[in-house]
Amino acid sequence: MSALSRRRVLFGGAAVGAGALLTACTSNDPGTDAQVKTNSSGDANAAPGTKVVIGFSAPAADHGWIAAITNNAKAQAAAYTDVELKTVEAGADAAAQRAALATLIAQKPTVLVMLPHDGKELNATGLEAMRAGIPVVNLDRAFPSQAAYRLQIKGDNYGMGLAAGDYIGAQLKAKGVSNPIIGEIPGIDSLELTQERTQGFNTALAAYGFKVANRRPAEFTADSGQASATALLQALPKMDALWNHDDDQGIGVLAAIKQAGRSEFFMVGGAGSKAAIDQIIADNSVLKATVTYSPSMASSAISLARLIGQGKGMTDLVELQVPKEITLASETITKENAAKYAKLGF
Amino acid sequence: MSAPGATGAAVPGAAPVLRLTDVVKTFPGVRALDGVQLEVNEGEVHCLLGQNGAGKSTLIKVLAGVHHADSGEISWLGEPFAPATPQAAMRAGIATIYQELDLVDDLSVAENAFLGHEESRFGFTRRRSSAAKTRQILARLGHPEIPARRLVKHLPAAGKQIVSMARALSHDARLIVMDEPSAVLAHDEVANLFRIIRELTAQGIAVIYISHRLAEIREIGDRVTVLKDGRTTAANLPARTTPTRELVGKMTGRSIEYVFPPRRPRDETEPILVVAGLTRHGEFADATLAVAPGEIVGIAGLVGSGRSELLETIFGARRPDSGTVTMDGRRVTGVGGAVARGIGMAPEERKSQALLLDEPVYKNMTLASFSGFAHGGFTDTRDERAAALKTADLLELRPRDVDRPVRTLSGGNQQKVVVGRWLLGGTKLLLLDEPTRGVDVGARAELYQVIRGLAEDGVAVLLVSSEVPEVLGLADRVLVMREGRLIHEAPADELDEDTVLDLVMAGSLLEGEPA
Amino acid sequence: MTAEAVRAKKPRQIDDGVIRNLGLVGVLIILVVIGIVTRPELYSDPTWVRNNVLTILQQASAIGVVTVGMTFVIIGGGIDLSVGAIIALSGVWATTLATQSYGAAGMIFTALVVGVAVGVVNGVLISYGRLVPFIATLAMLVSARGLAAQISGKQTQVSANDTINNIASTKLIGIPLLVWMLAAVVAAGWVLLNRTTFGRRTVAVGGNPEAARLAGINVKRHTLMLYALSGLCCGIAAIMLTSQATSAQAAMANLYELDAIAAAIIGGTLLSGGRGTIVGALFGVLVFSTITNLFAINNLSTEVQNMVKGGIIVAAVLIQQFRYRSLTQLLKR
Numbered sequence A: 001m002s003a004l005s006r007r008r009v010l011f012g013g014a015a016v017g018a019g020a021l022l023t024a025c026t027s028n029d030p031g032t033d034a035q036v037k038t039n040s041s042g043d044a045n046a047a048p049g050t051k052v053v054i055g056f057s058a059p060a061a062d063h064g065w066i067a068a069i070t071n072n073a074k075a076q077a078a079a080y081t082d083v084e085l086k087t088v089e090a091g092a093d094a095a096a097q098r099a100a101l102a103t104l105i106a107q108k109p110t111v112l113v114m115l116p117h118d119g120k121e122l123n124a125t126g127l128e129a130m131r132a133g134i135p136v137v138n139l140d141r142a143f144p145s146q147a148a149y150r151l152q153i154k155g156d157n158y159g160m161g162l163a164a165g166d167y168i169g170a171q172l173k174a175k176g177v178s179n180p181i182i183g184e185i186p187g188i189d190s191l192e193l194t195q196e197r198t199q200g201f202n203t204a205l206a207a208y209g210f211k212v213a214n215r216r217p218a219e220f221t222a223d224s225g226q227a228s229a230t231a232l233l234q235a236l237p238k239m240d241a242l243w244n245h246d247d248d249q250g251i252g253v254l255a256a257i258k259q260a261g262r263s264e265f266f267m268v269g270g271a272g273s274k275a276a277i278d279q280i281i282a283d284n285s286v287l288k289a290t291v292t293y294s295p296s297m298a299s300s301a302i303s304l305a306r307l308i309g310q311g312k313g314m315t316d317l318v319e320l321q322v323p324k325e326i327t328l329a330s331e332t333i334t335k336e337n338a339a340k341y342a343k344l345g346f
Numbered sequence B: 001m002s003a004p005g006a007t008g009a010a011v012p013g014a015a016p017v018l019r020l021t022d023v024v025k026t027f028p029g030v031r032a033l034d035g036v037q038l039e040v041n042e043g044e045v046h047c048l049l050g051q052n053g054a055g056k057s058t059l060i061k062v063l064a065g066v067h068h069a070d071s072g073e074i075s076w077l078g079e080p081f082a083p084a085t086p087q088a089a090m091r092a093g094i095a096t097i098y099q100e101l102d103l104v105d106d107l108s109v110a111e112n113a114f115l116g117h118e119e120s121r122f123g124f125t126r127r128r129s130s131a132a133k134t135r136q137i138l139a140r141l142g143h144p145e146i147p148a149r150r151l152v153k154h155l156p157a158a159g160k161q162i163v164s165m166a167r168a169l170s171h172d173a174r175l176i177v178m179d180e181p182s183a184v185l186a187h188d189e190v191a192n193l194f195r196i197i198r199e200l201t202a203q204g205i206a207v208i209y210i211s212h213r214l215a216e217i218r219e220i221g222d223r224v225t226v227l228k229d230g231r232t233t234a235a236n237l238p239a240r241t242t243p244t245r246e247l248v249g250k251m252t253g254r255s256i257e258y259v260f261p262p263r264r265p266r267d268e269t270e271p272i273l274v275v276a277g278l279t280r281h282g283e284f285a286d287a288t289l290a291v292a293p294g295e296i297v298g299i300a301g302l303v304g305s306g307r308s309e310l311l312e313t314i315f316g317a318r319r320p321d322s323g324t325v326t327m328d329g330r331r332v333t334g335v336g337g338a339v340a341r342g343i344g345m346a347p348e349e350r351k352s353q354a355l356l357l358d359e360p361v362y363k364n365m366t367l368a369s370f371s372g373f374a375h376g377g378f379t380d381t382r383d384e385r386a387a388a389l390k391t392a393d394l395l396e397l398r399p400r401d402v403d404r405p406v407r408t409l410s411g412g413n414q415q416k417v418v419v420g421r422w423l424l425g426g427t428k429l430l431l432l433d434e435p436t437r438g439v440d441v442g443a444r445a446e447l448y449q450v451i452r453g454l455a456e457d458g459v460a461v462l463l464v465s466s467e468v469p470e471v472l473g474l475a476d477r478v479l480v481m482r483e484g485r486l487i488h489e490a491p492a493d494e495l496d497e498d499t500v501l502d503l504v505m506a507g508s509l510l511e512g513e514p515a
Numbered sequence C: 001m002t003a004e005a006v007r008a009k010k011p012r013q014i015d016d017g018v019i020r021n022l023g024l025v026g027v028l029i030i031l032v033v034i035g036i037v038t039r040p041e042l043y044s045d046p047t048w049v050r051n052n053v054l055t056i057l058q059q060a061s062a063i064g065v066v067t068v069g070m071t072f073v074i075i076g077g078g079i080d081l082s083v084g085a086i087i088a089l090s091g092v093w094a095t096t097l098a099t100q101s102y103g104a105a106g107m108i109f110t111a112l113v114v115g116v117a118v119g120v121v122n123g124v125l126i127s128y129g130r131l132v133p134f135i136a137t138l139a140m141l142v143s144a145r146g147l148a149a150q151i152s153g154k155q156t157q158v159s160a161n162d163t164i165n166n167i168a169s170t171k172l173i174g175i176p177l178l179v180w181m182l183a184a185v186v187a188a189g190w191v192l193l194n195r196t197t198f199g200r201r202t203v204a205v206g207g208n209p210e211a212a213r214l215a216g217i218n219v220k221r222h223t224l225m226l227y228a229l230s231g232l233c234c235g236i237a238a239i240m241l242t243s244q245a246t247s248a249q250a251a252m253a254n255l256y257e258l259d260a261i262a263a264a265i266i267g268g269t270l271l272s273g274g275r276g277t278i279v280g281a282l283f284g285v286l287v288f289s290t291i292t293n294l295f296a297i298n299n300l301s302t303e304v305q306n307m308v309k310g311g312i313i314v315a316a317v318l319i320q321q322f323r324y325r326s327l328t329q330l331l332k333r
Helices: A005-010 A015-021 A064-078 A094-106 A123-131 A157-175 A192-207 A222-235 A247-260 A274-282 A297-310 A338-344 B056-063 B086-092 B109-113 B127-140 B157-170 B187-202 B214-220 B244-252 B307-314 B335-340 B361-365 B381-394 B411-424 B441-456 B468-474 B497-505 C003-008 C011-016 C018-038 C046-075 C083-094 C103-127 C133-152 C162-167 C177-195 C197-207 C209-214 C219-245 C256-266 C278-297 C302-332
Strands: A052-058 A083-089 A111-114 A136-139 A151-154 A182-185 A212-215 A241-244 A266-271 A287-292 A325-327 A332-334 B016-027 B030-041 B045-050 B071-076 B094-097 B175-179 B206-210 B223-228 B231-238 B273-280 B284-291 B296-300 B322-327 B343-346 B429-433 B460-465 B477-482 B485-491
Touching: A052 A064, A052 A094, A052 A297, A064 A083, A064 A297, A083 A094, A083 A297, A094 A111, A094 A123, A111 A297, A123 A136, A136 A297, A151 A297, A157 A192, A157 A241, A157 A266, A157 A287, A157 A332, A182 A192, A182 A222, A192 A212, A212 A222, A222 A241, A222 A247, A222 C046, A222 C219, A222 C278, A241 A247, A247 A266, A247 A274, A247 A287, A247 C219, A274 A287, A274 A332, A274 A338, A332 A338, B016 B056, B030 B045, B030 B056, B030 B071, B030 B206, B030 B223, B045 B056, B045 B214, B045 B244, B056 B094, B056 B175, B056 B206, B086 B094, B094 B157, B109 B127, B109 B157, B127 B157, B157 B187, B187 B206, B187 B214, B206 B214, B223 B244, B231 B244, B273 B307, B284 B307, B284 B460, B284 B485, B296 B307, B296 B441, B296 B468, B307 B343, B307 B429, B307 B460, B335 B343, B343 B411, B361 B381, B361 B411, B381 B411, B411 B429, B411 B441, B429 B441, B441 B460, B441 B468, B460 B468, B468 B497, B477 B497, C018 C278, C018 C302, C046 C083, C046 C177, C046 C197, C046 C219, C046 C256, C046 C278, C083 C103, C083 C133, C083 C219, C083 C256, C103 C133, C103 C162, C103 C219, C162 C219, C177 C197, C177 C219, C177 C278, C197 C209, C197 C219, C209 C219, C256 C278, C256 C302, C278 C302
Parallel strands: A052 A083, A052 A111, A111 A136, A136 A151, A151 A325, A182 A212, A182 A241, A241 A266, A266 A287, B030 B231, B045 B206, B045 B223, B094 B175, B175 B206, B296 B460, B296 B477, B343 B429, B429 B460
Antiparallel strands: A287 A332, B016 B030, B016 B071, B223 B231, B273 B284, B273 B322, B477 B485
């Protein structure tokens, strides 16, 4: 879900400014359900070590996923007695984030964790921090330069598409559908992440000899999901399967399906939101599965930043240091395994 | 109709530079020009006379390249002439100074003078050279005191007109068309305008001069061509010697003698409008006056004497710094209240201040009263139309079609629509600011009749005009205004034009203070 | 209306938007014909066709309601760039857990009150604060979205209220409730504009504010009311959209301001104020909705769709101007 920030350029760059002025938070407070790694008994790394100051910066959220990233980071840092988290507002765009990070770097944190607005635009800031002796942990949006980060931890957009395509292909094959009609509702189509997901999806479907009959992009919002799904359903009077890239816009997609009174197909979601997981468990809608792109990576990033700061490695690995790159596998959540993932939903 | 070039008092030995033969131009439903003959000689001031709607504006625009004639011949400097664009006309040496000056307020005098043909080198404007040339031209126009680099918006109306002329000269114009140049000028400024025109003609430049004011035509004009309904009804009459009766006759087919309707004796009544000590700093001070029902009170004063501002303040459109306006015993503080108390105003700038040009006549007439016609918030266009039609008949609106967009009406008829608006509202006091500006002689007489008729029906009228004879002829009582103060008050029949002009133009306020 | 009948009328009556709307109806017909030609197998099923018409209307309903309000504002000489943001704020406010606890009536009331209130703020800034409408509503766009993001905690707020959620799936006499709502708003807007003193004032205020003021019309109060009306329409649209998406969020109704302005303009509303038609605006919205539908059933990319939309805006205005001019020319002869 990198480059969600571009959307903010379109609507309400001052959302951040206005948000800073108003502190009231009336409902749906996401702070209560963060994904935190707590069960660490018997792990040598769990014992408090040297004090680590972690600087953290992520774009202001206009989407559940980004909100979860920040919340997870804060909650995970709070779980350690030896970690102090210094958060700076990333502002409305890459330039603002650069300025905020410059201030942060001047304060010499032990490790720097950032979800950049744009990996390319903040590459120089990563290099600067590394040169200043501050290890940088890049969250999800890669820097082009290898020297700009100590650790990169990211999700797998292509893998998401693969997983979704694989699940759909297998299901249809099991049902014996030979020439299935498959629909796709991506997010903002001009984003690289969307294109990667679609590529993965098409590749996986091709393995089964299937292809997408119609795709209507939405904008990661529920109302745009509803509009795109309505158009898609109208274009495909009969459908066998549908992949919706994003569970947030999926709320609207599911509403549109209900409004159209359609149920002849099954649907796969994307990202792995709590609402989607709950619905898969309930099994009362067309949504049968979702493929993850979990914001839990922020929690992991804080844990690994602490280890880097303390010079420790991951205890299950042979290496004495934390590896340089970690790509989360996109997992497929179905009714069978949903209970296990419920706490990772955001 | 006289044949072109048959008679007249042209400058001796001068050759015709412009000749129009049977020029026709049609618009939807109108033959705006229906056979125009015109001949203009080098170095002459050729006056164009005609009622509003006679085709003068269209004729100017044909010469300026805005419109293209449908048929007929135009020859310019002996060659056939059909400018495709205003720029082409300019390049050919014909410049036009429109009534509404087409200057850019936020550019300097020099930039305006060279607008559209800026001197430039490598894409950069040559400001210094333009300014120098502009200074030369301004000097030639007798106005070296106007700074070439000053923004036009800081200049008075007369100064803007000079800039317009400077623009014409910047093109080396050989013919300058002036559309009612004196309309925006105060008395003494007109004299200066004439001095400039004489200098231009002495340099061989021809001038087409359009005005409604016969006195001006007598003073500055060489020959006169009269238009009526898009046709030339008389060409090349001597400007100084042709009898007024003949000119007006050619224009309207009627005589000017009974322009002002007779006053009738009036009973003394309590005033309906009382203005006490009204002041707006920098505009007018301590204005005190009263108007009674059925009475016409005229304010005579020059442009800039504060009379329009005073009228707008009485109407509540401007907030006074001190003083009170009382209508029918109740205070007036805003336009809404003024209208509710029965005050109506016909502002000075009809098009920009009073009319919805694209809307039909009837909606313009009912603009102040449509709520009164409405039932429960729903408009009643049938009643509105009927009422508007009645008013149109009363005012002799032409054409008698209340569904026609106001834009298509002549100036005089537009003014009737504005006046008609207040007749529909049951208005008790009518404020008229320059009611006959841009209105032709025939329509003026009708307007005077209408105003007098209203007064006889008991409407109080407060009238502002810069034309002294109009105030004297129409009003019962006259107030003279100068430099923001009302300096004299007298019944109209106890004053004459010279007295009033002396009063408005006297040197200082104290010195001229009458008893 | 036959060609003879048109010709028999006086030129001024062409101004009534008839020709402009005819142009848009032509565009609509062309779009439908393209649909039939490209997807004959879909159009051969009468049930599908009926469904498709209703879908187009339903997807046009929320933006259509917004466009009616926008048309009033533009005729009145203003512009409202904040409509999308007002919808987001109304929708988000109406779906907070606190509001939802008051039930459907509470949610609807909240959406409408928030819409009107934001409209009133716009109106006060513009009429009494003398801000340029473009600036005032641009500022409102930014800050209303900001406030919506703050209230929602940047999350998608799901509506748990079945009454609200069912609005989008309810049908009356076979026609979706949303389409009835659009029809009601358009009809009310038409009457308001063409048959009431409010409408007359709107035209006067937009056509010549100074003349309106000197005729005793309270221009400031009326301008304020126009923005409040636009806000009210946004509140209604927020309920419709929230019902359709069964949720609301700060980023909803993205770029609705542009769609609404474009629909009003191609519907024959003069951007400088003083002239415009409600029916034309409705046709403008339907053209956009039909284009979306046409591209969907042909599986064409949305990038091309946006280009075509832009092209249609330019073409529609050009064609109308041309047709208007040539027809007036014709009538002159």
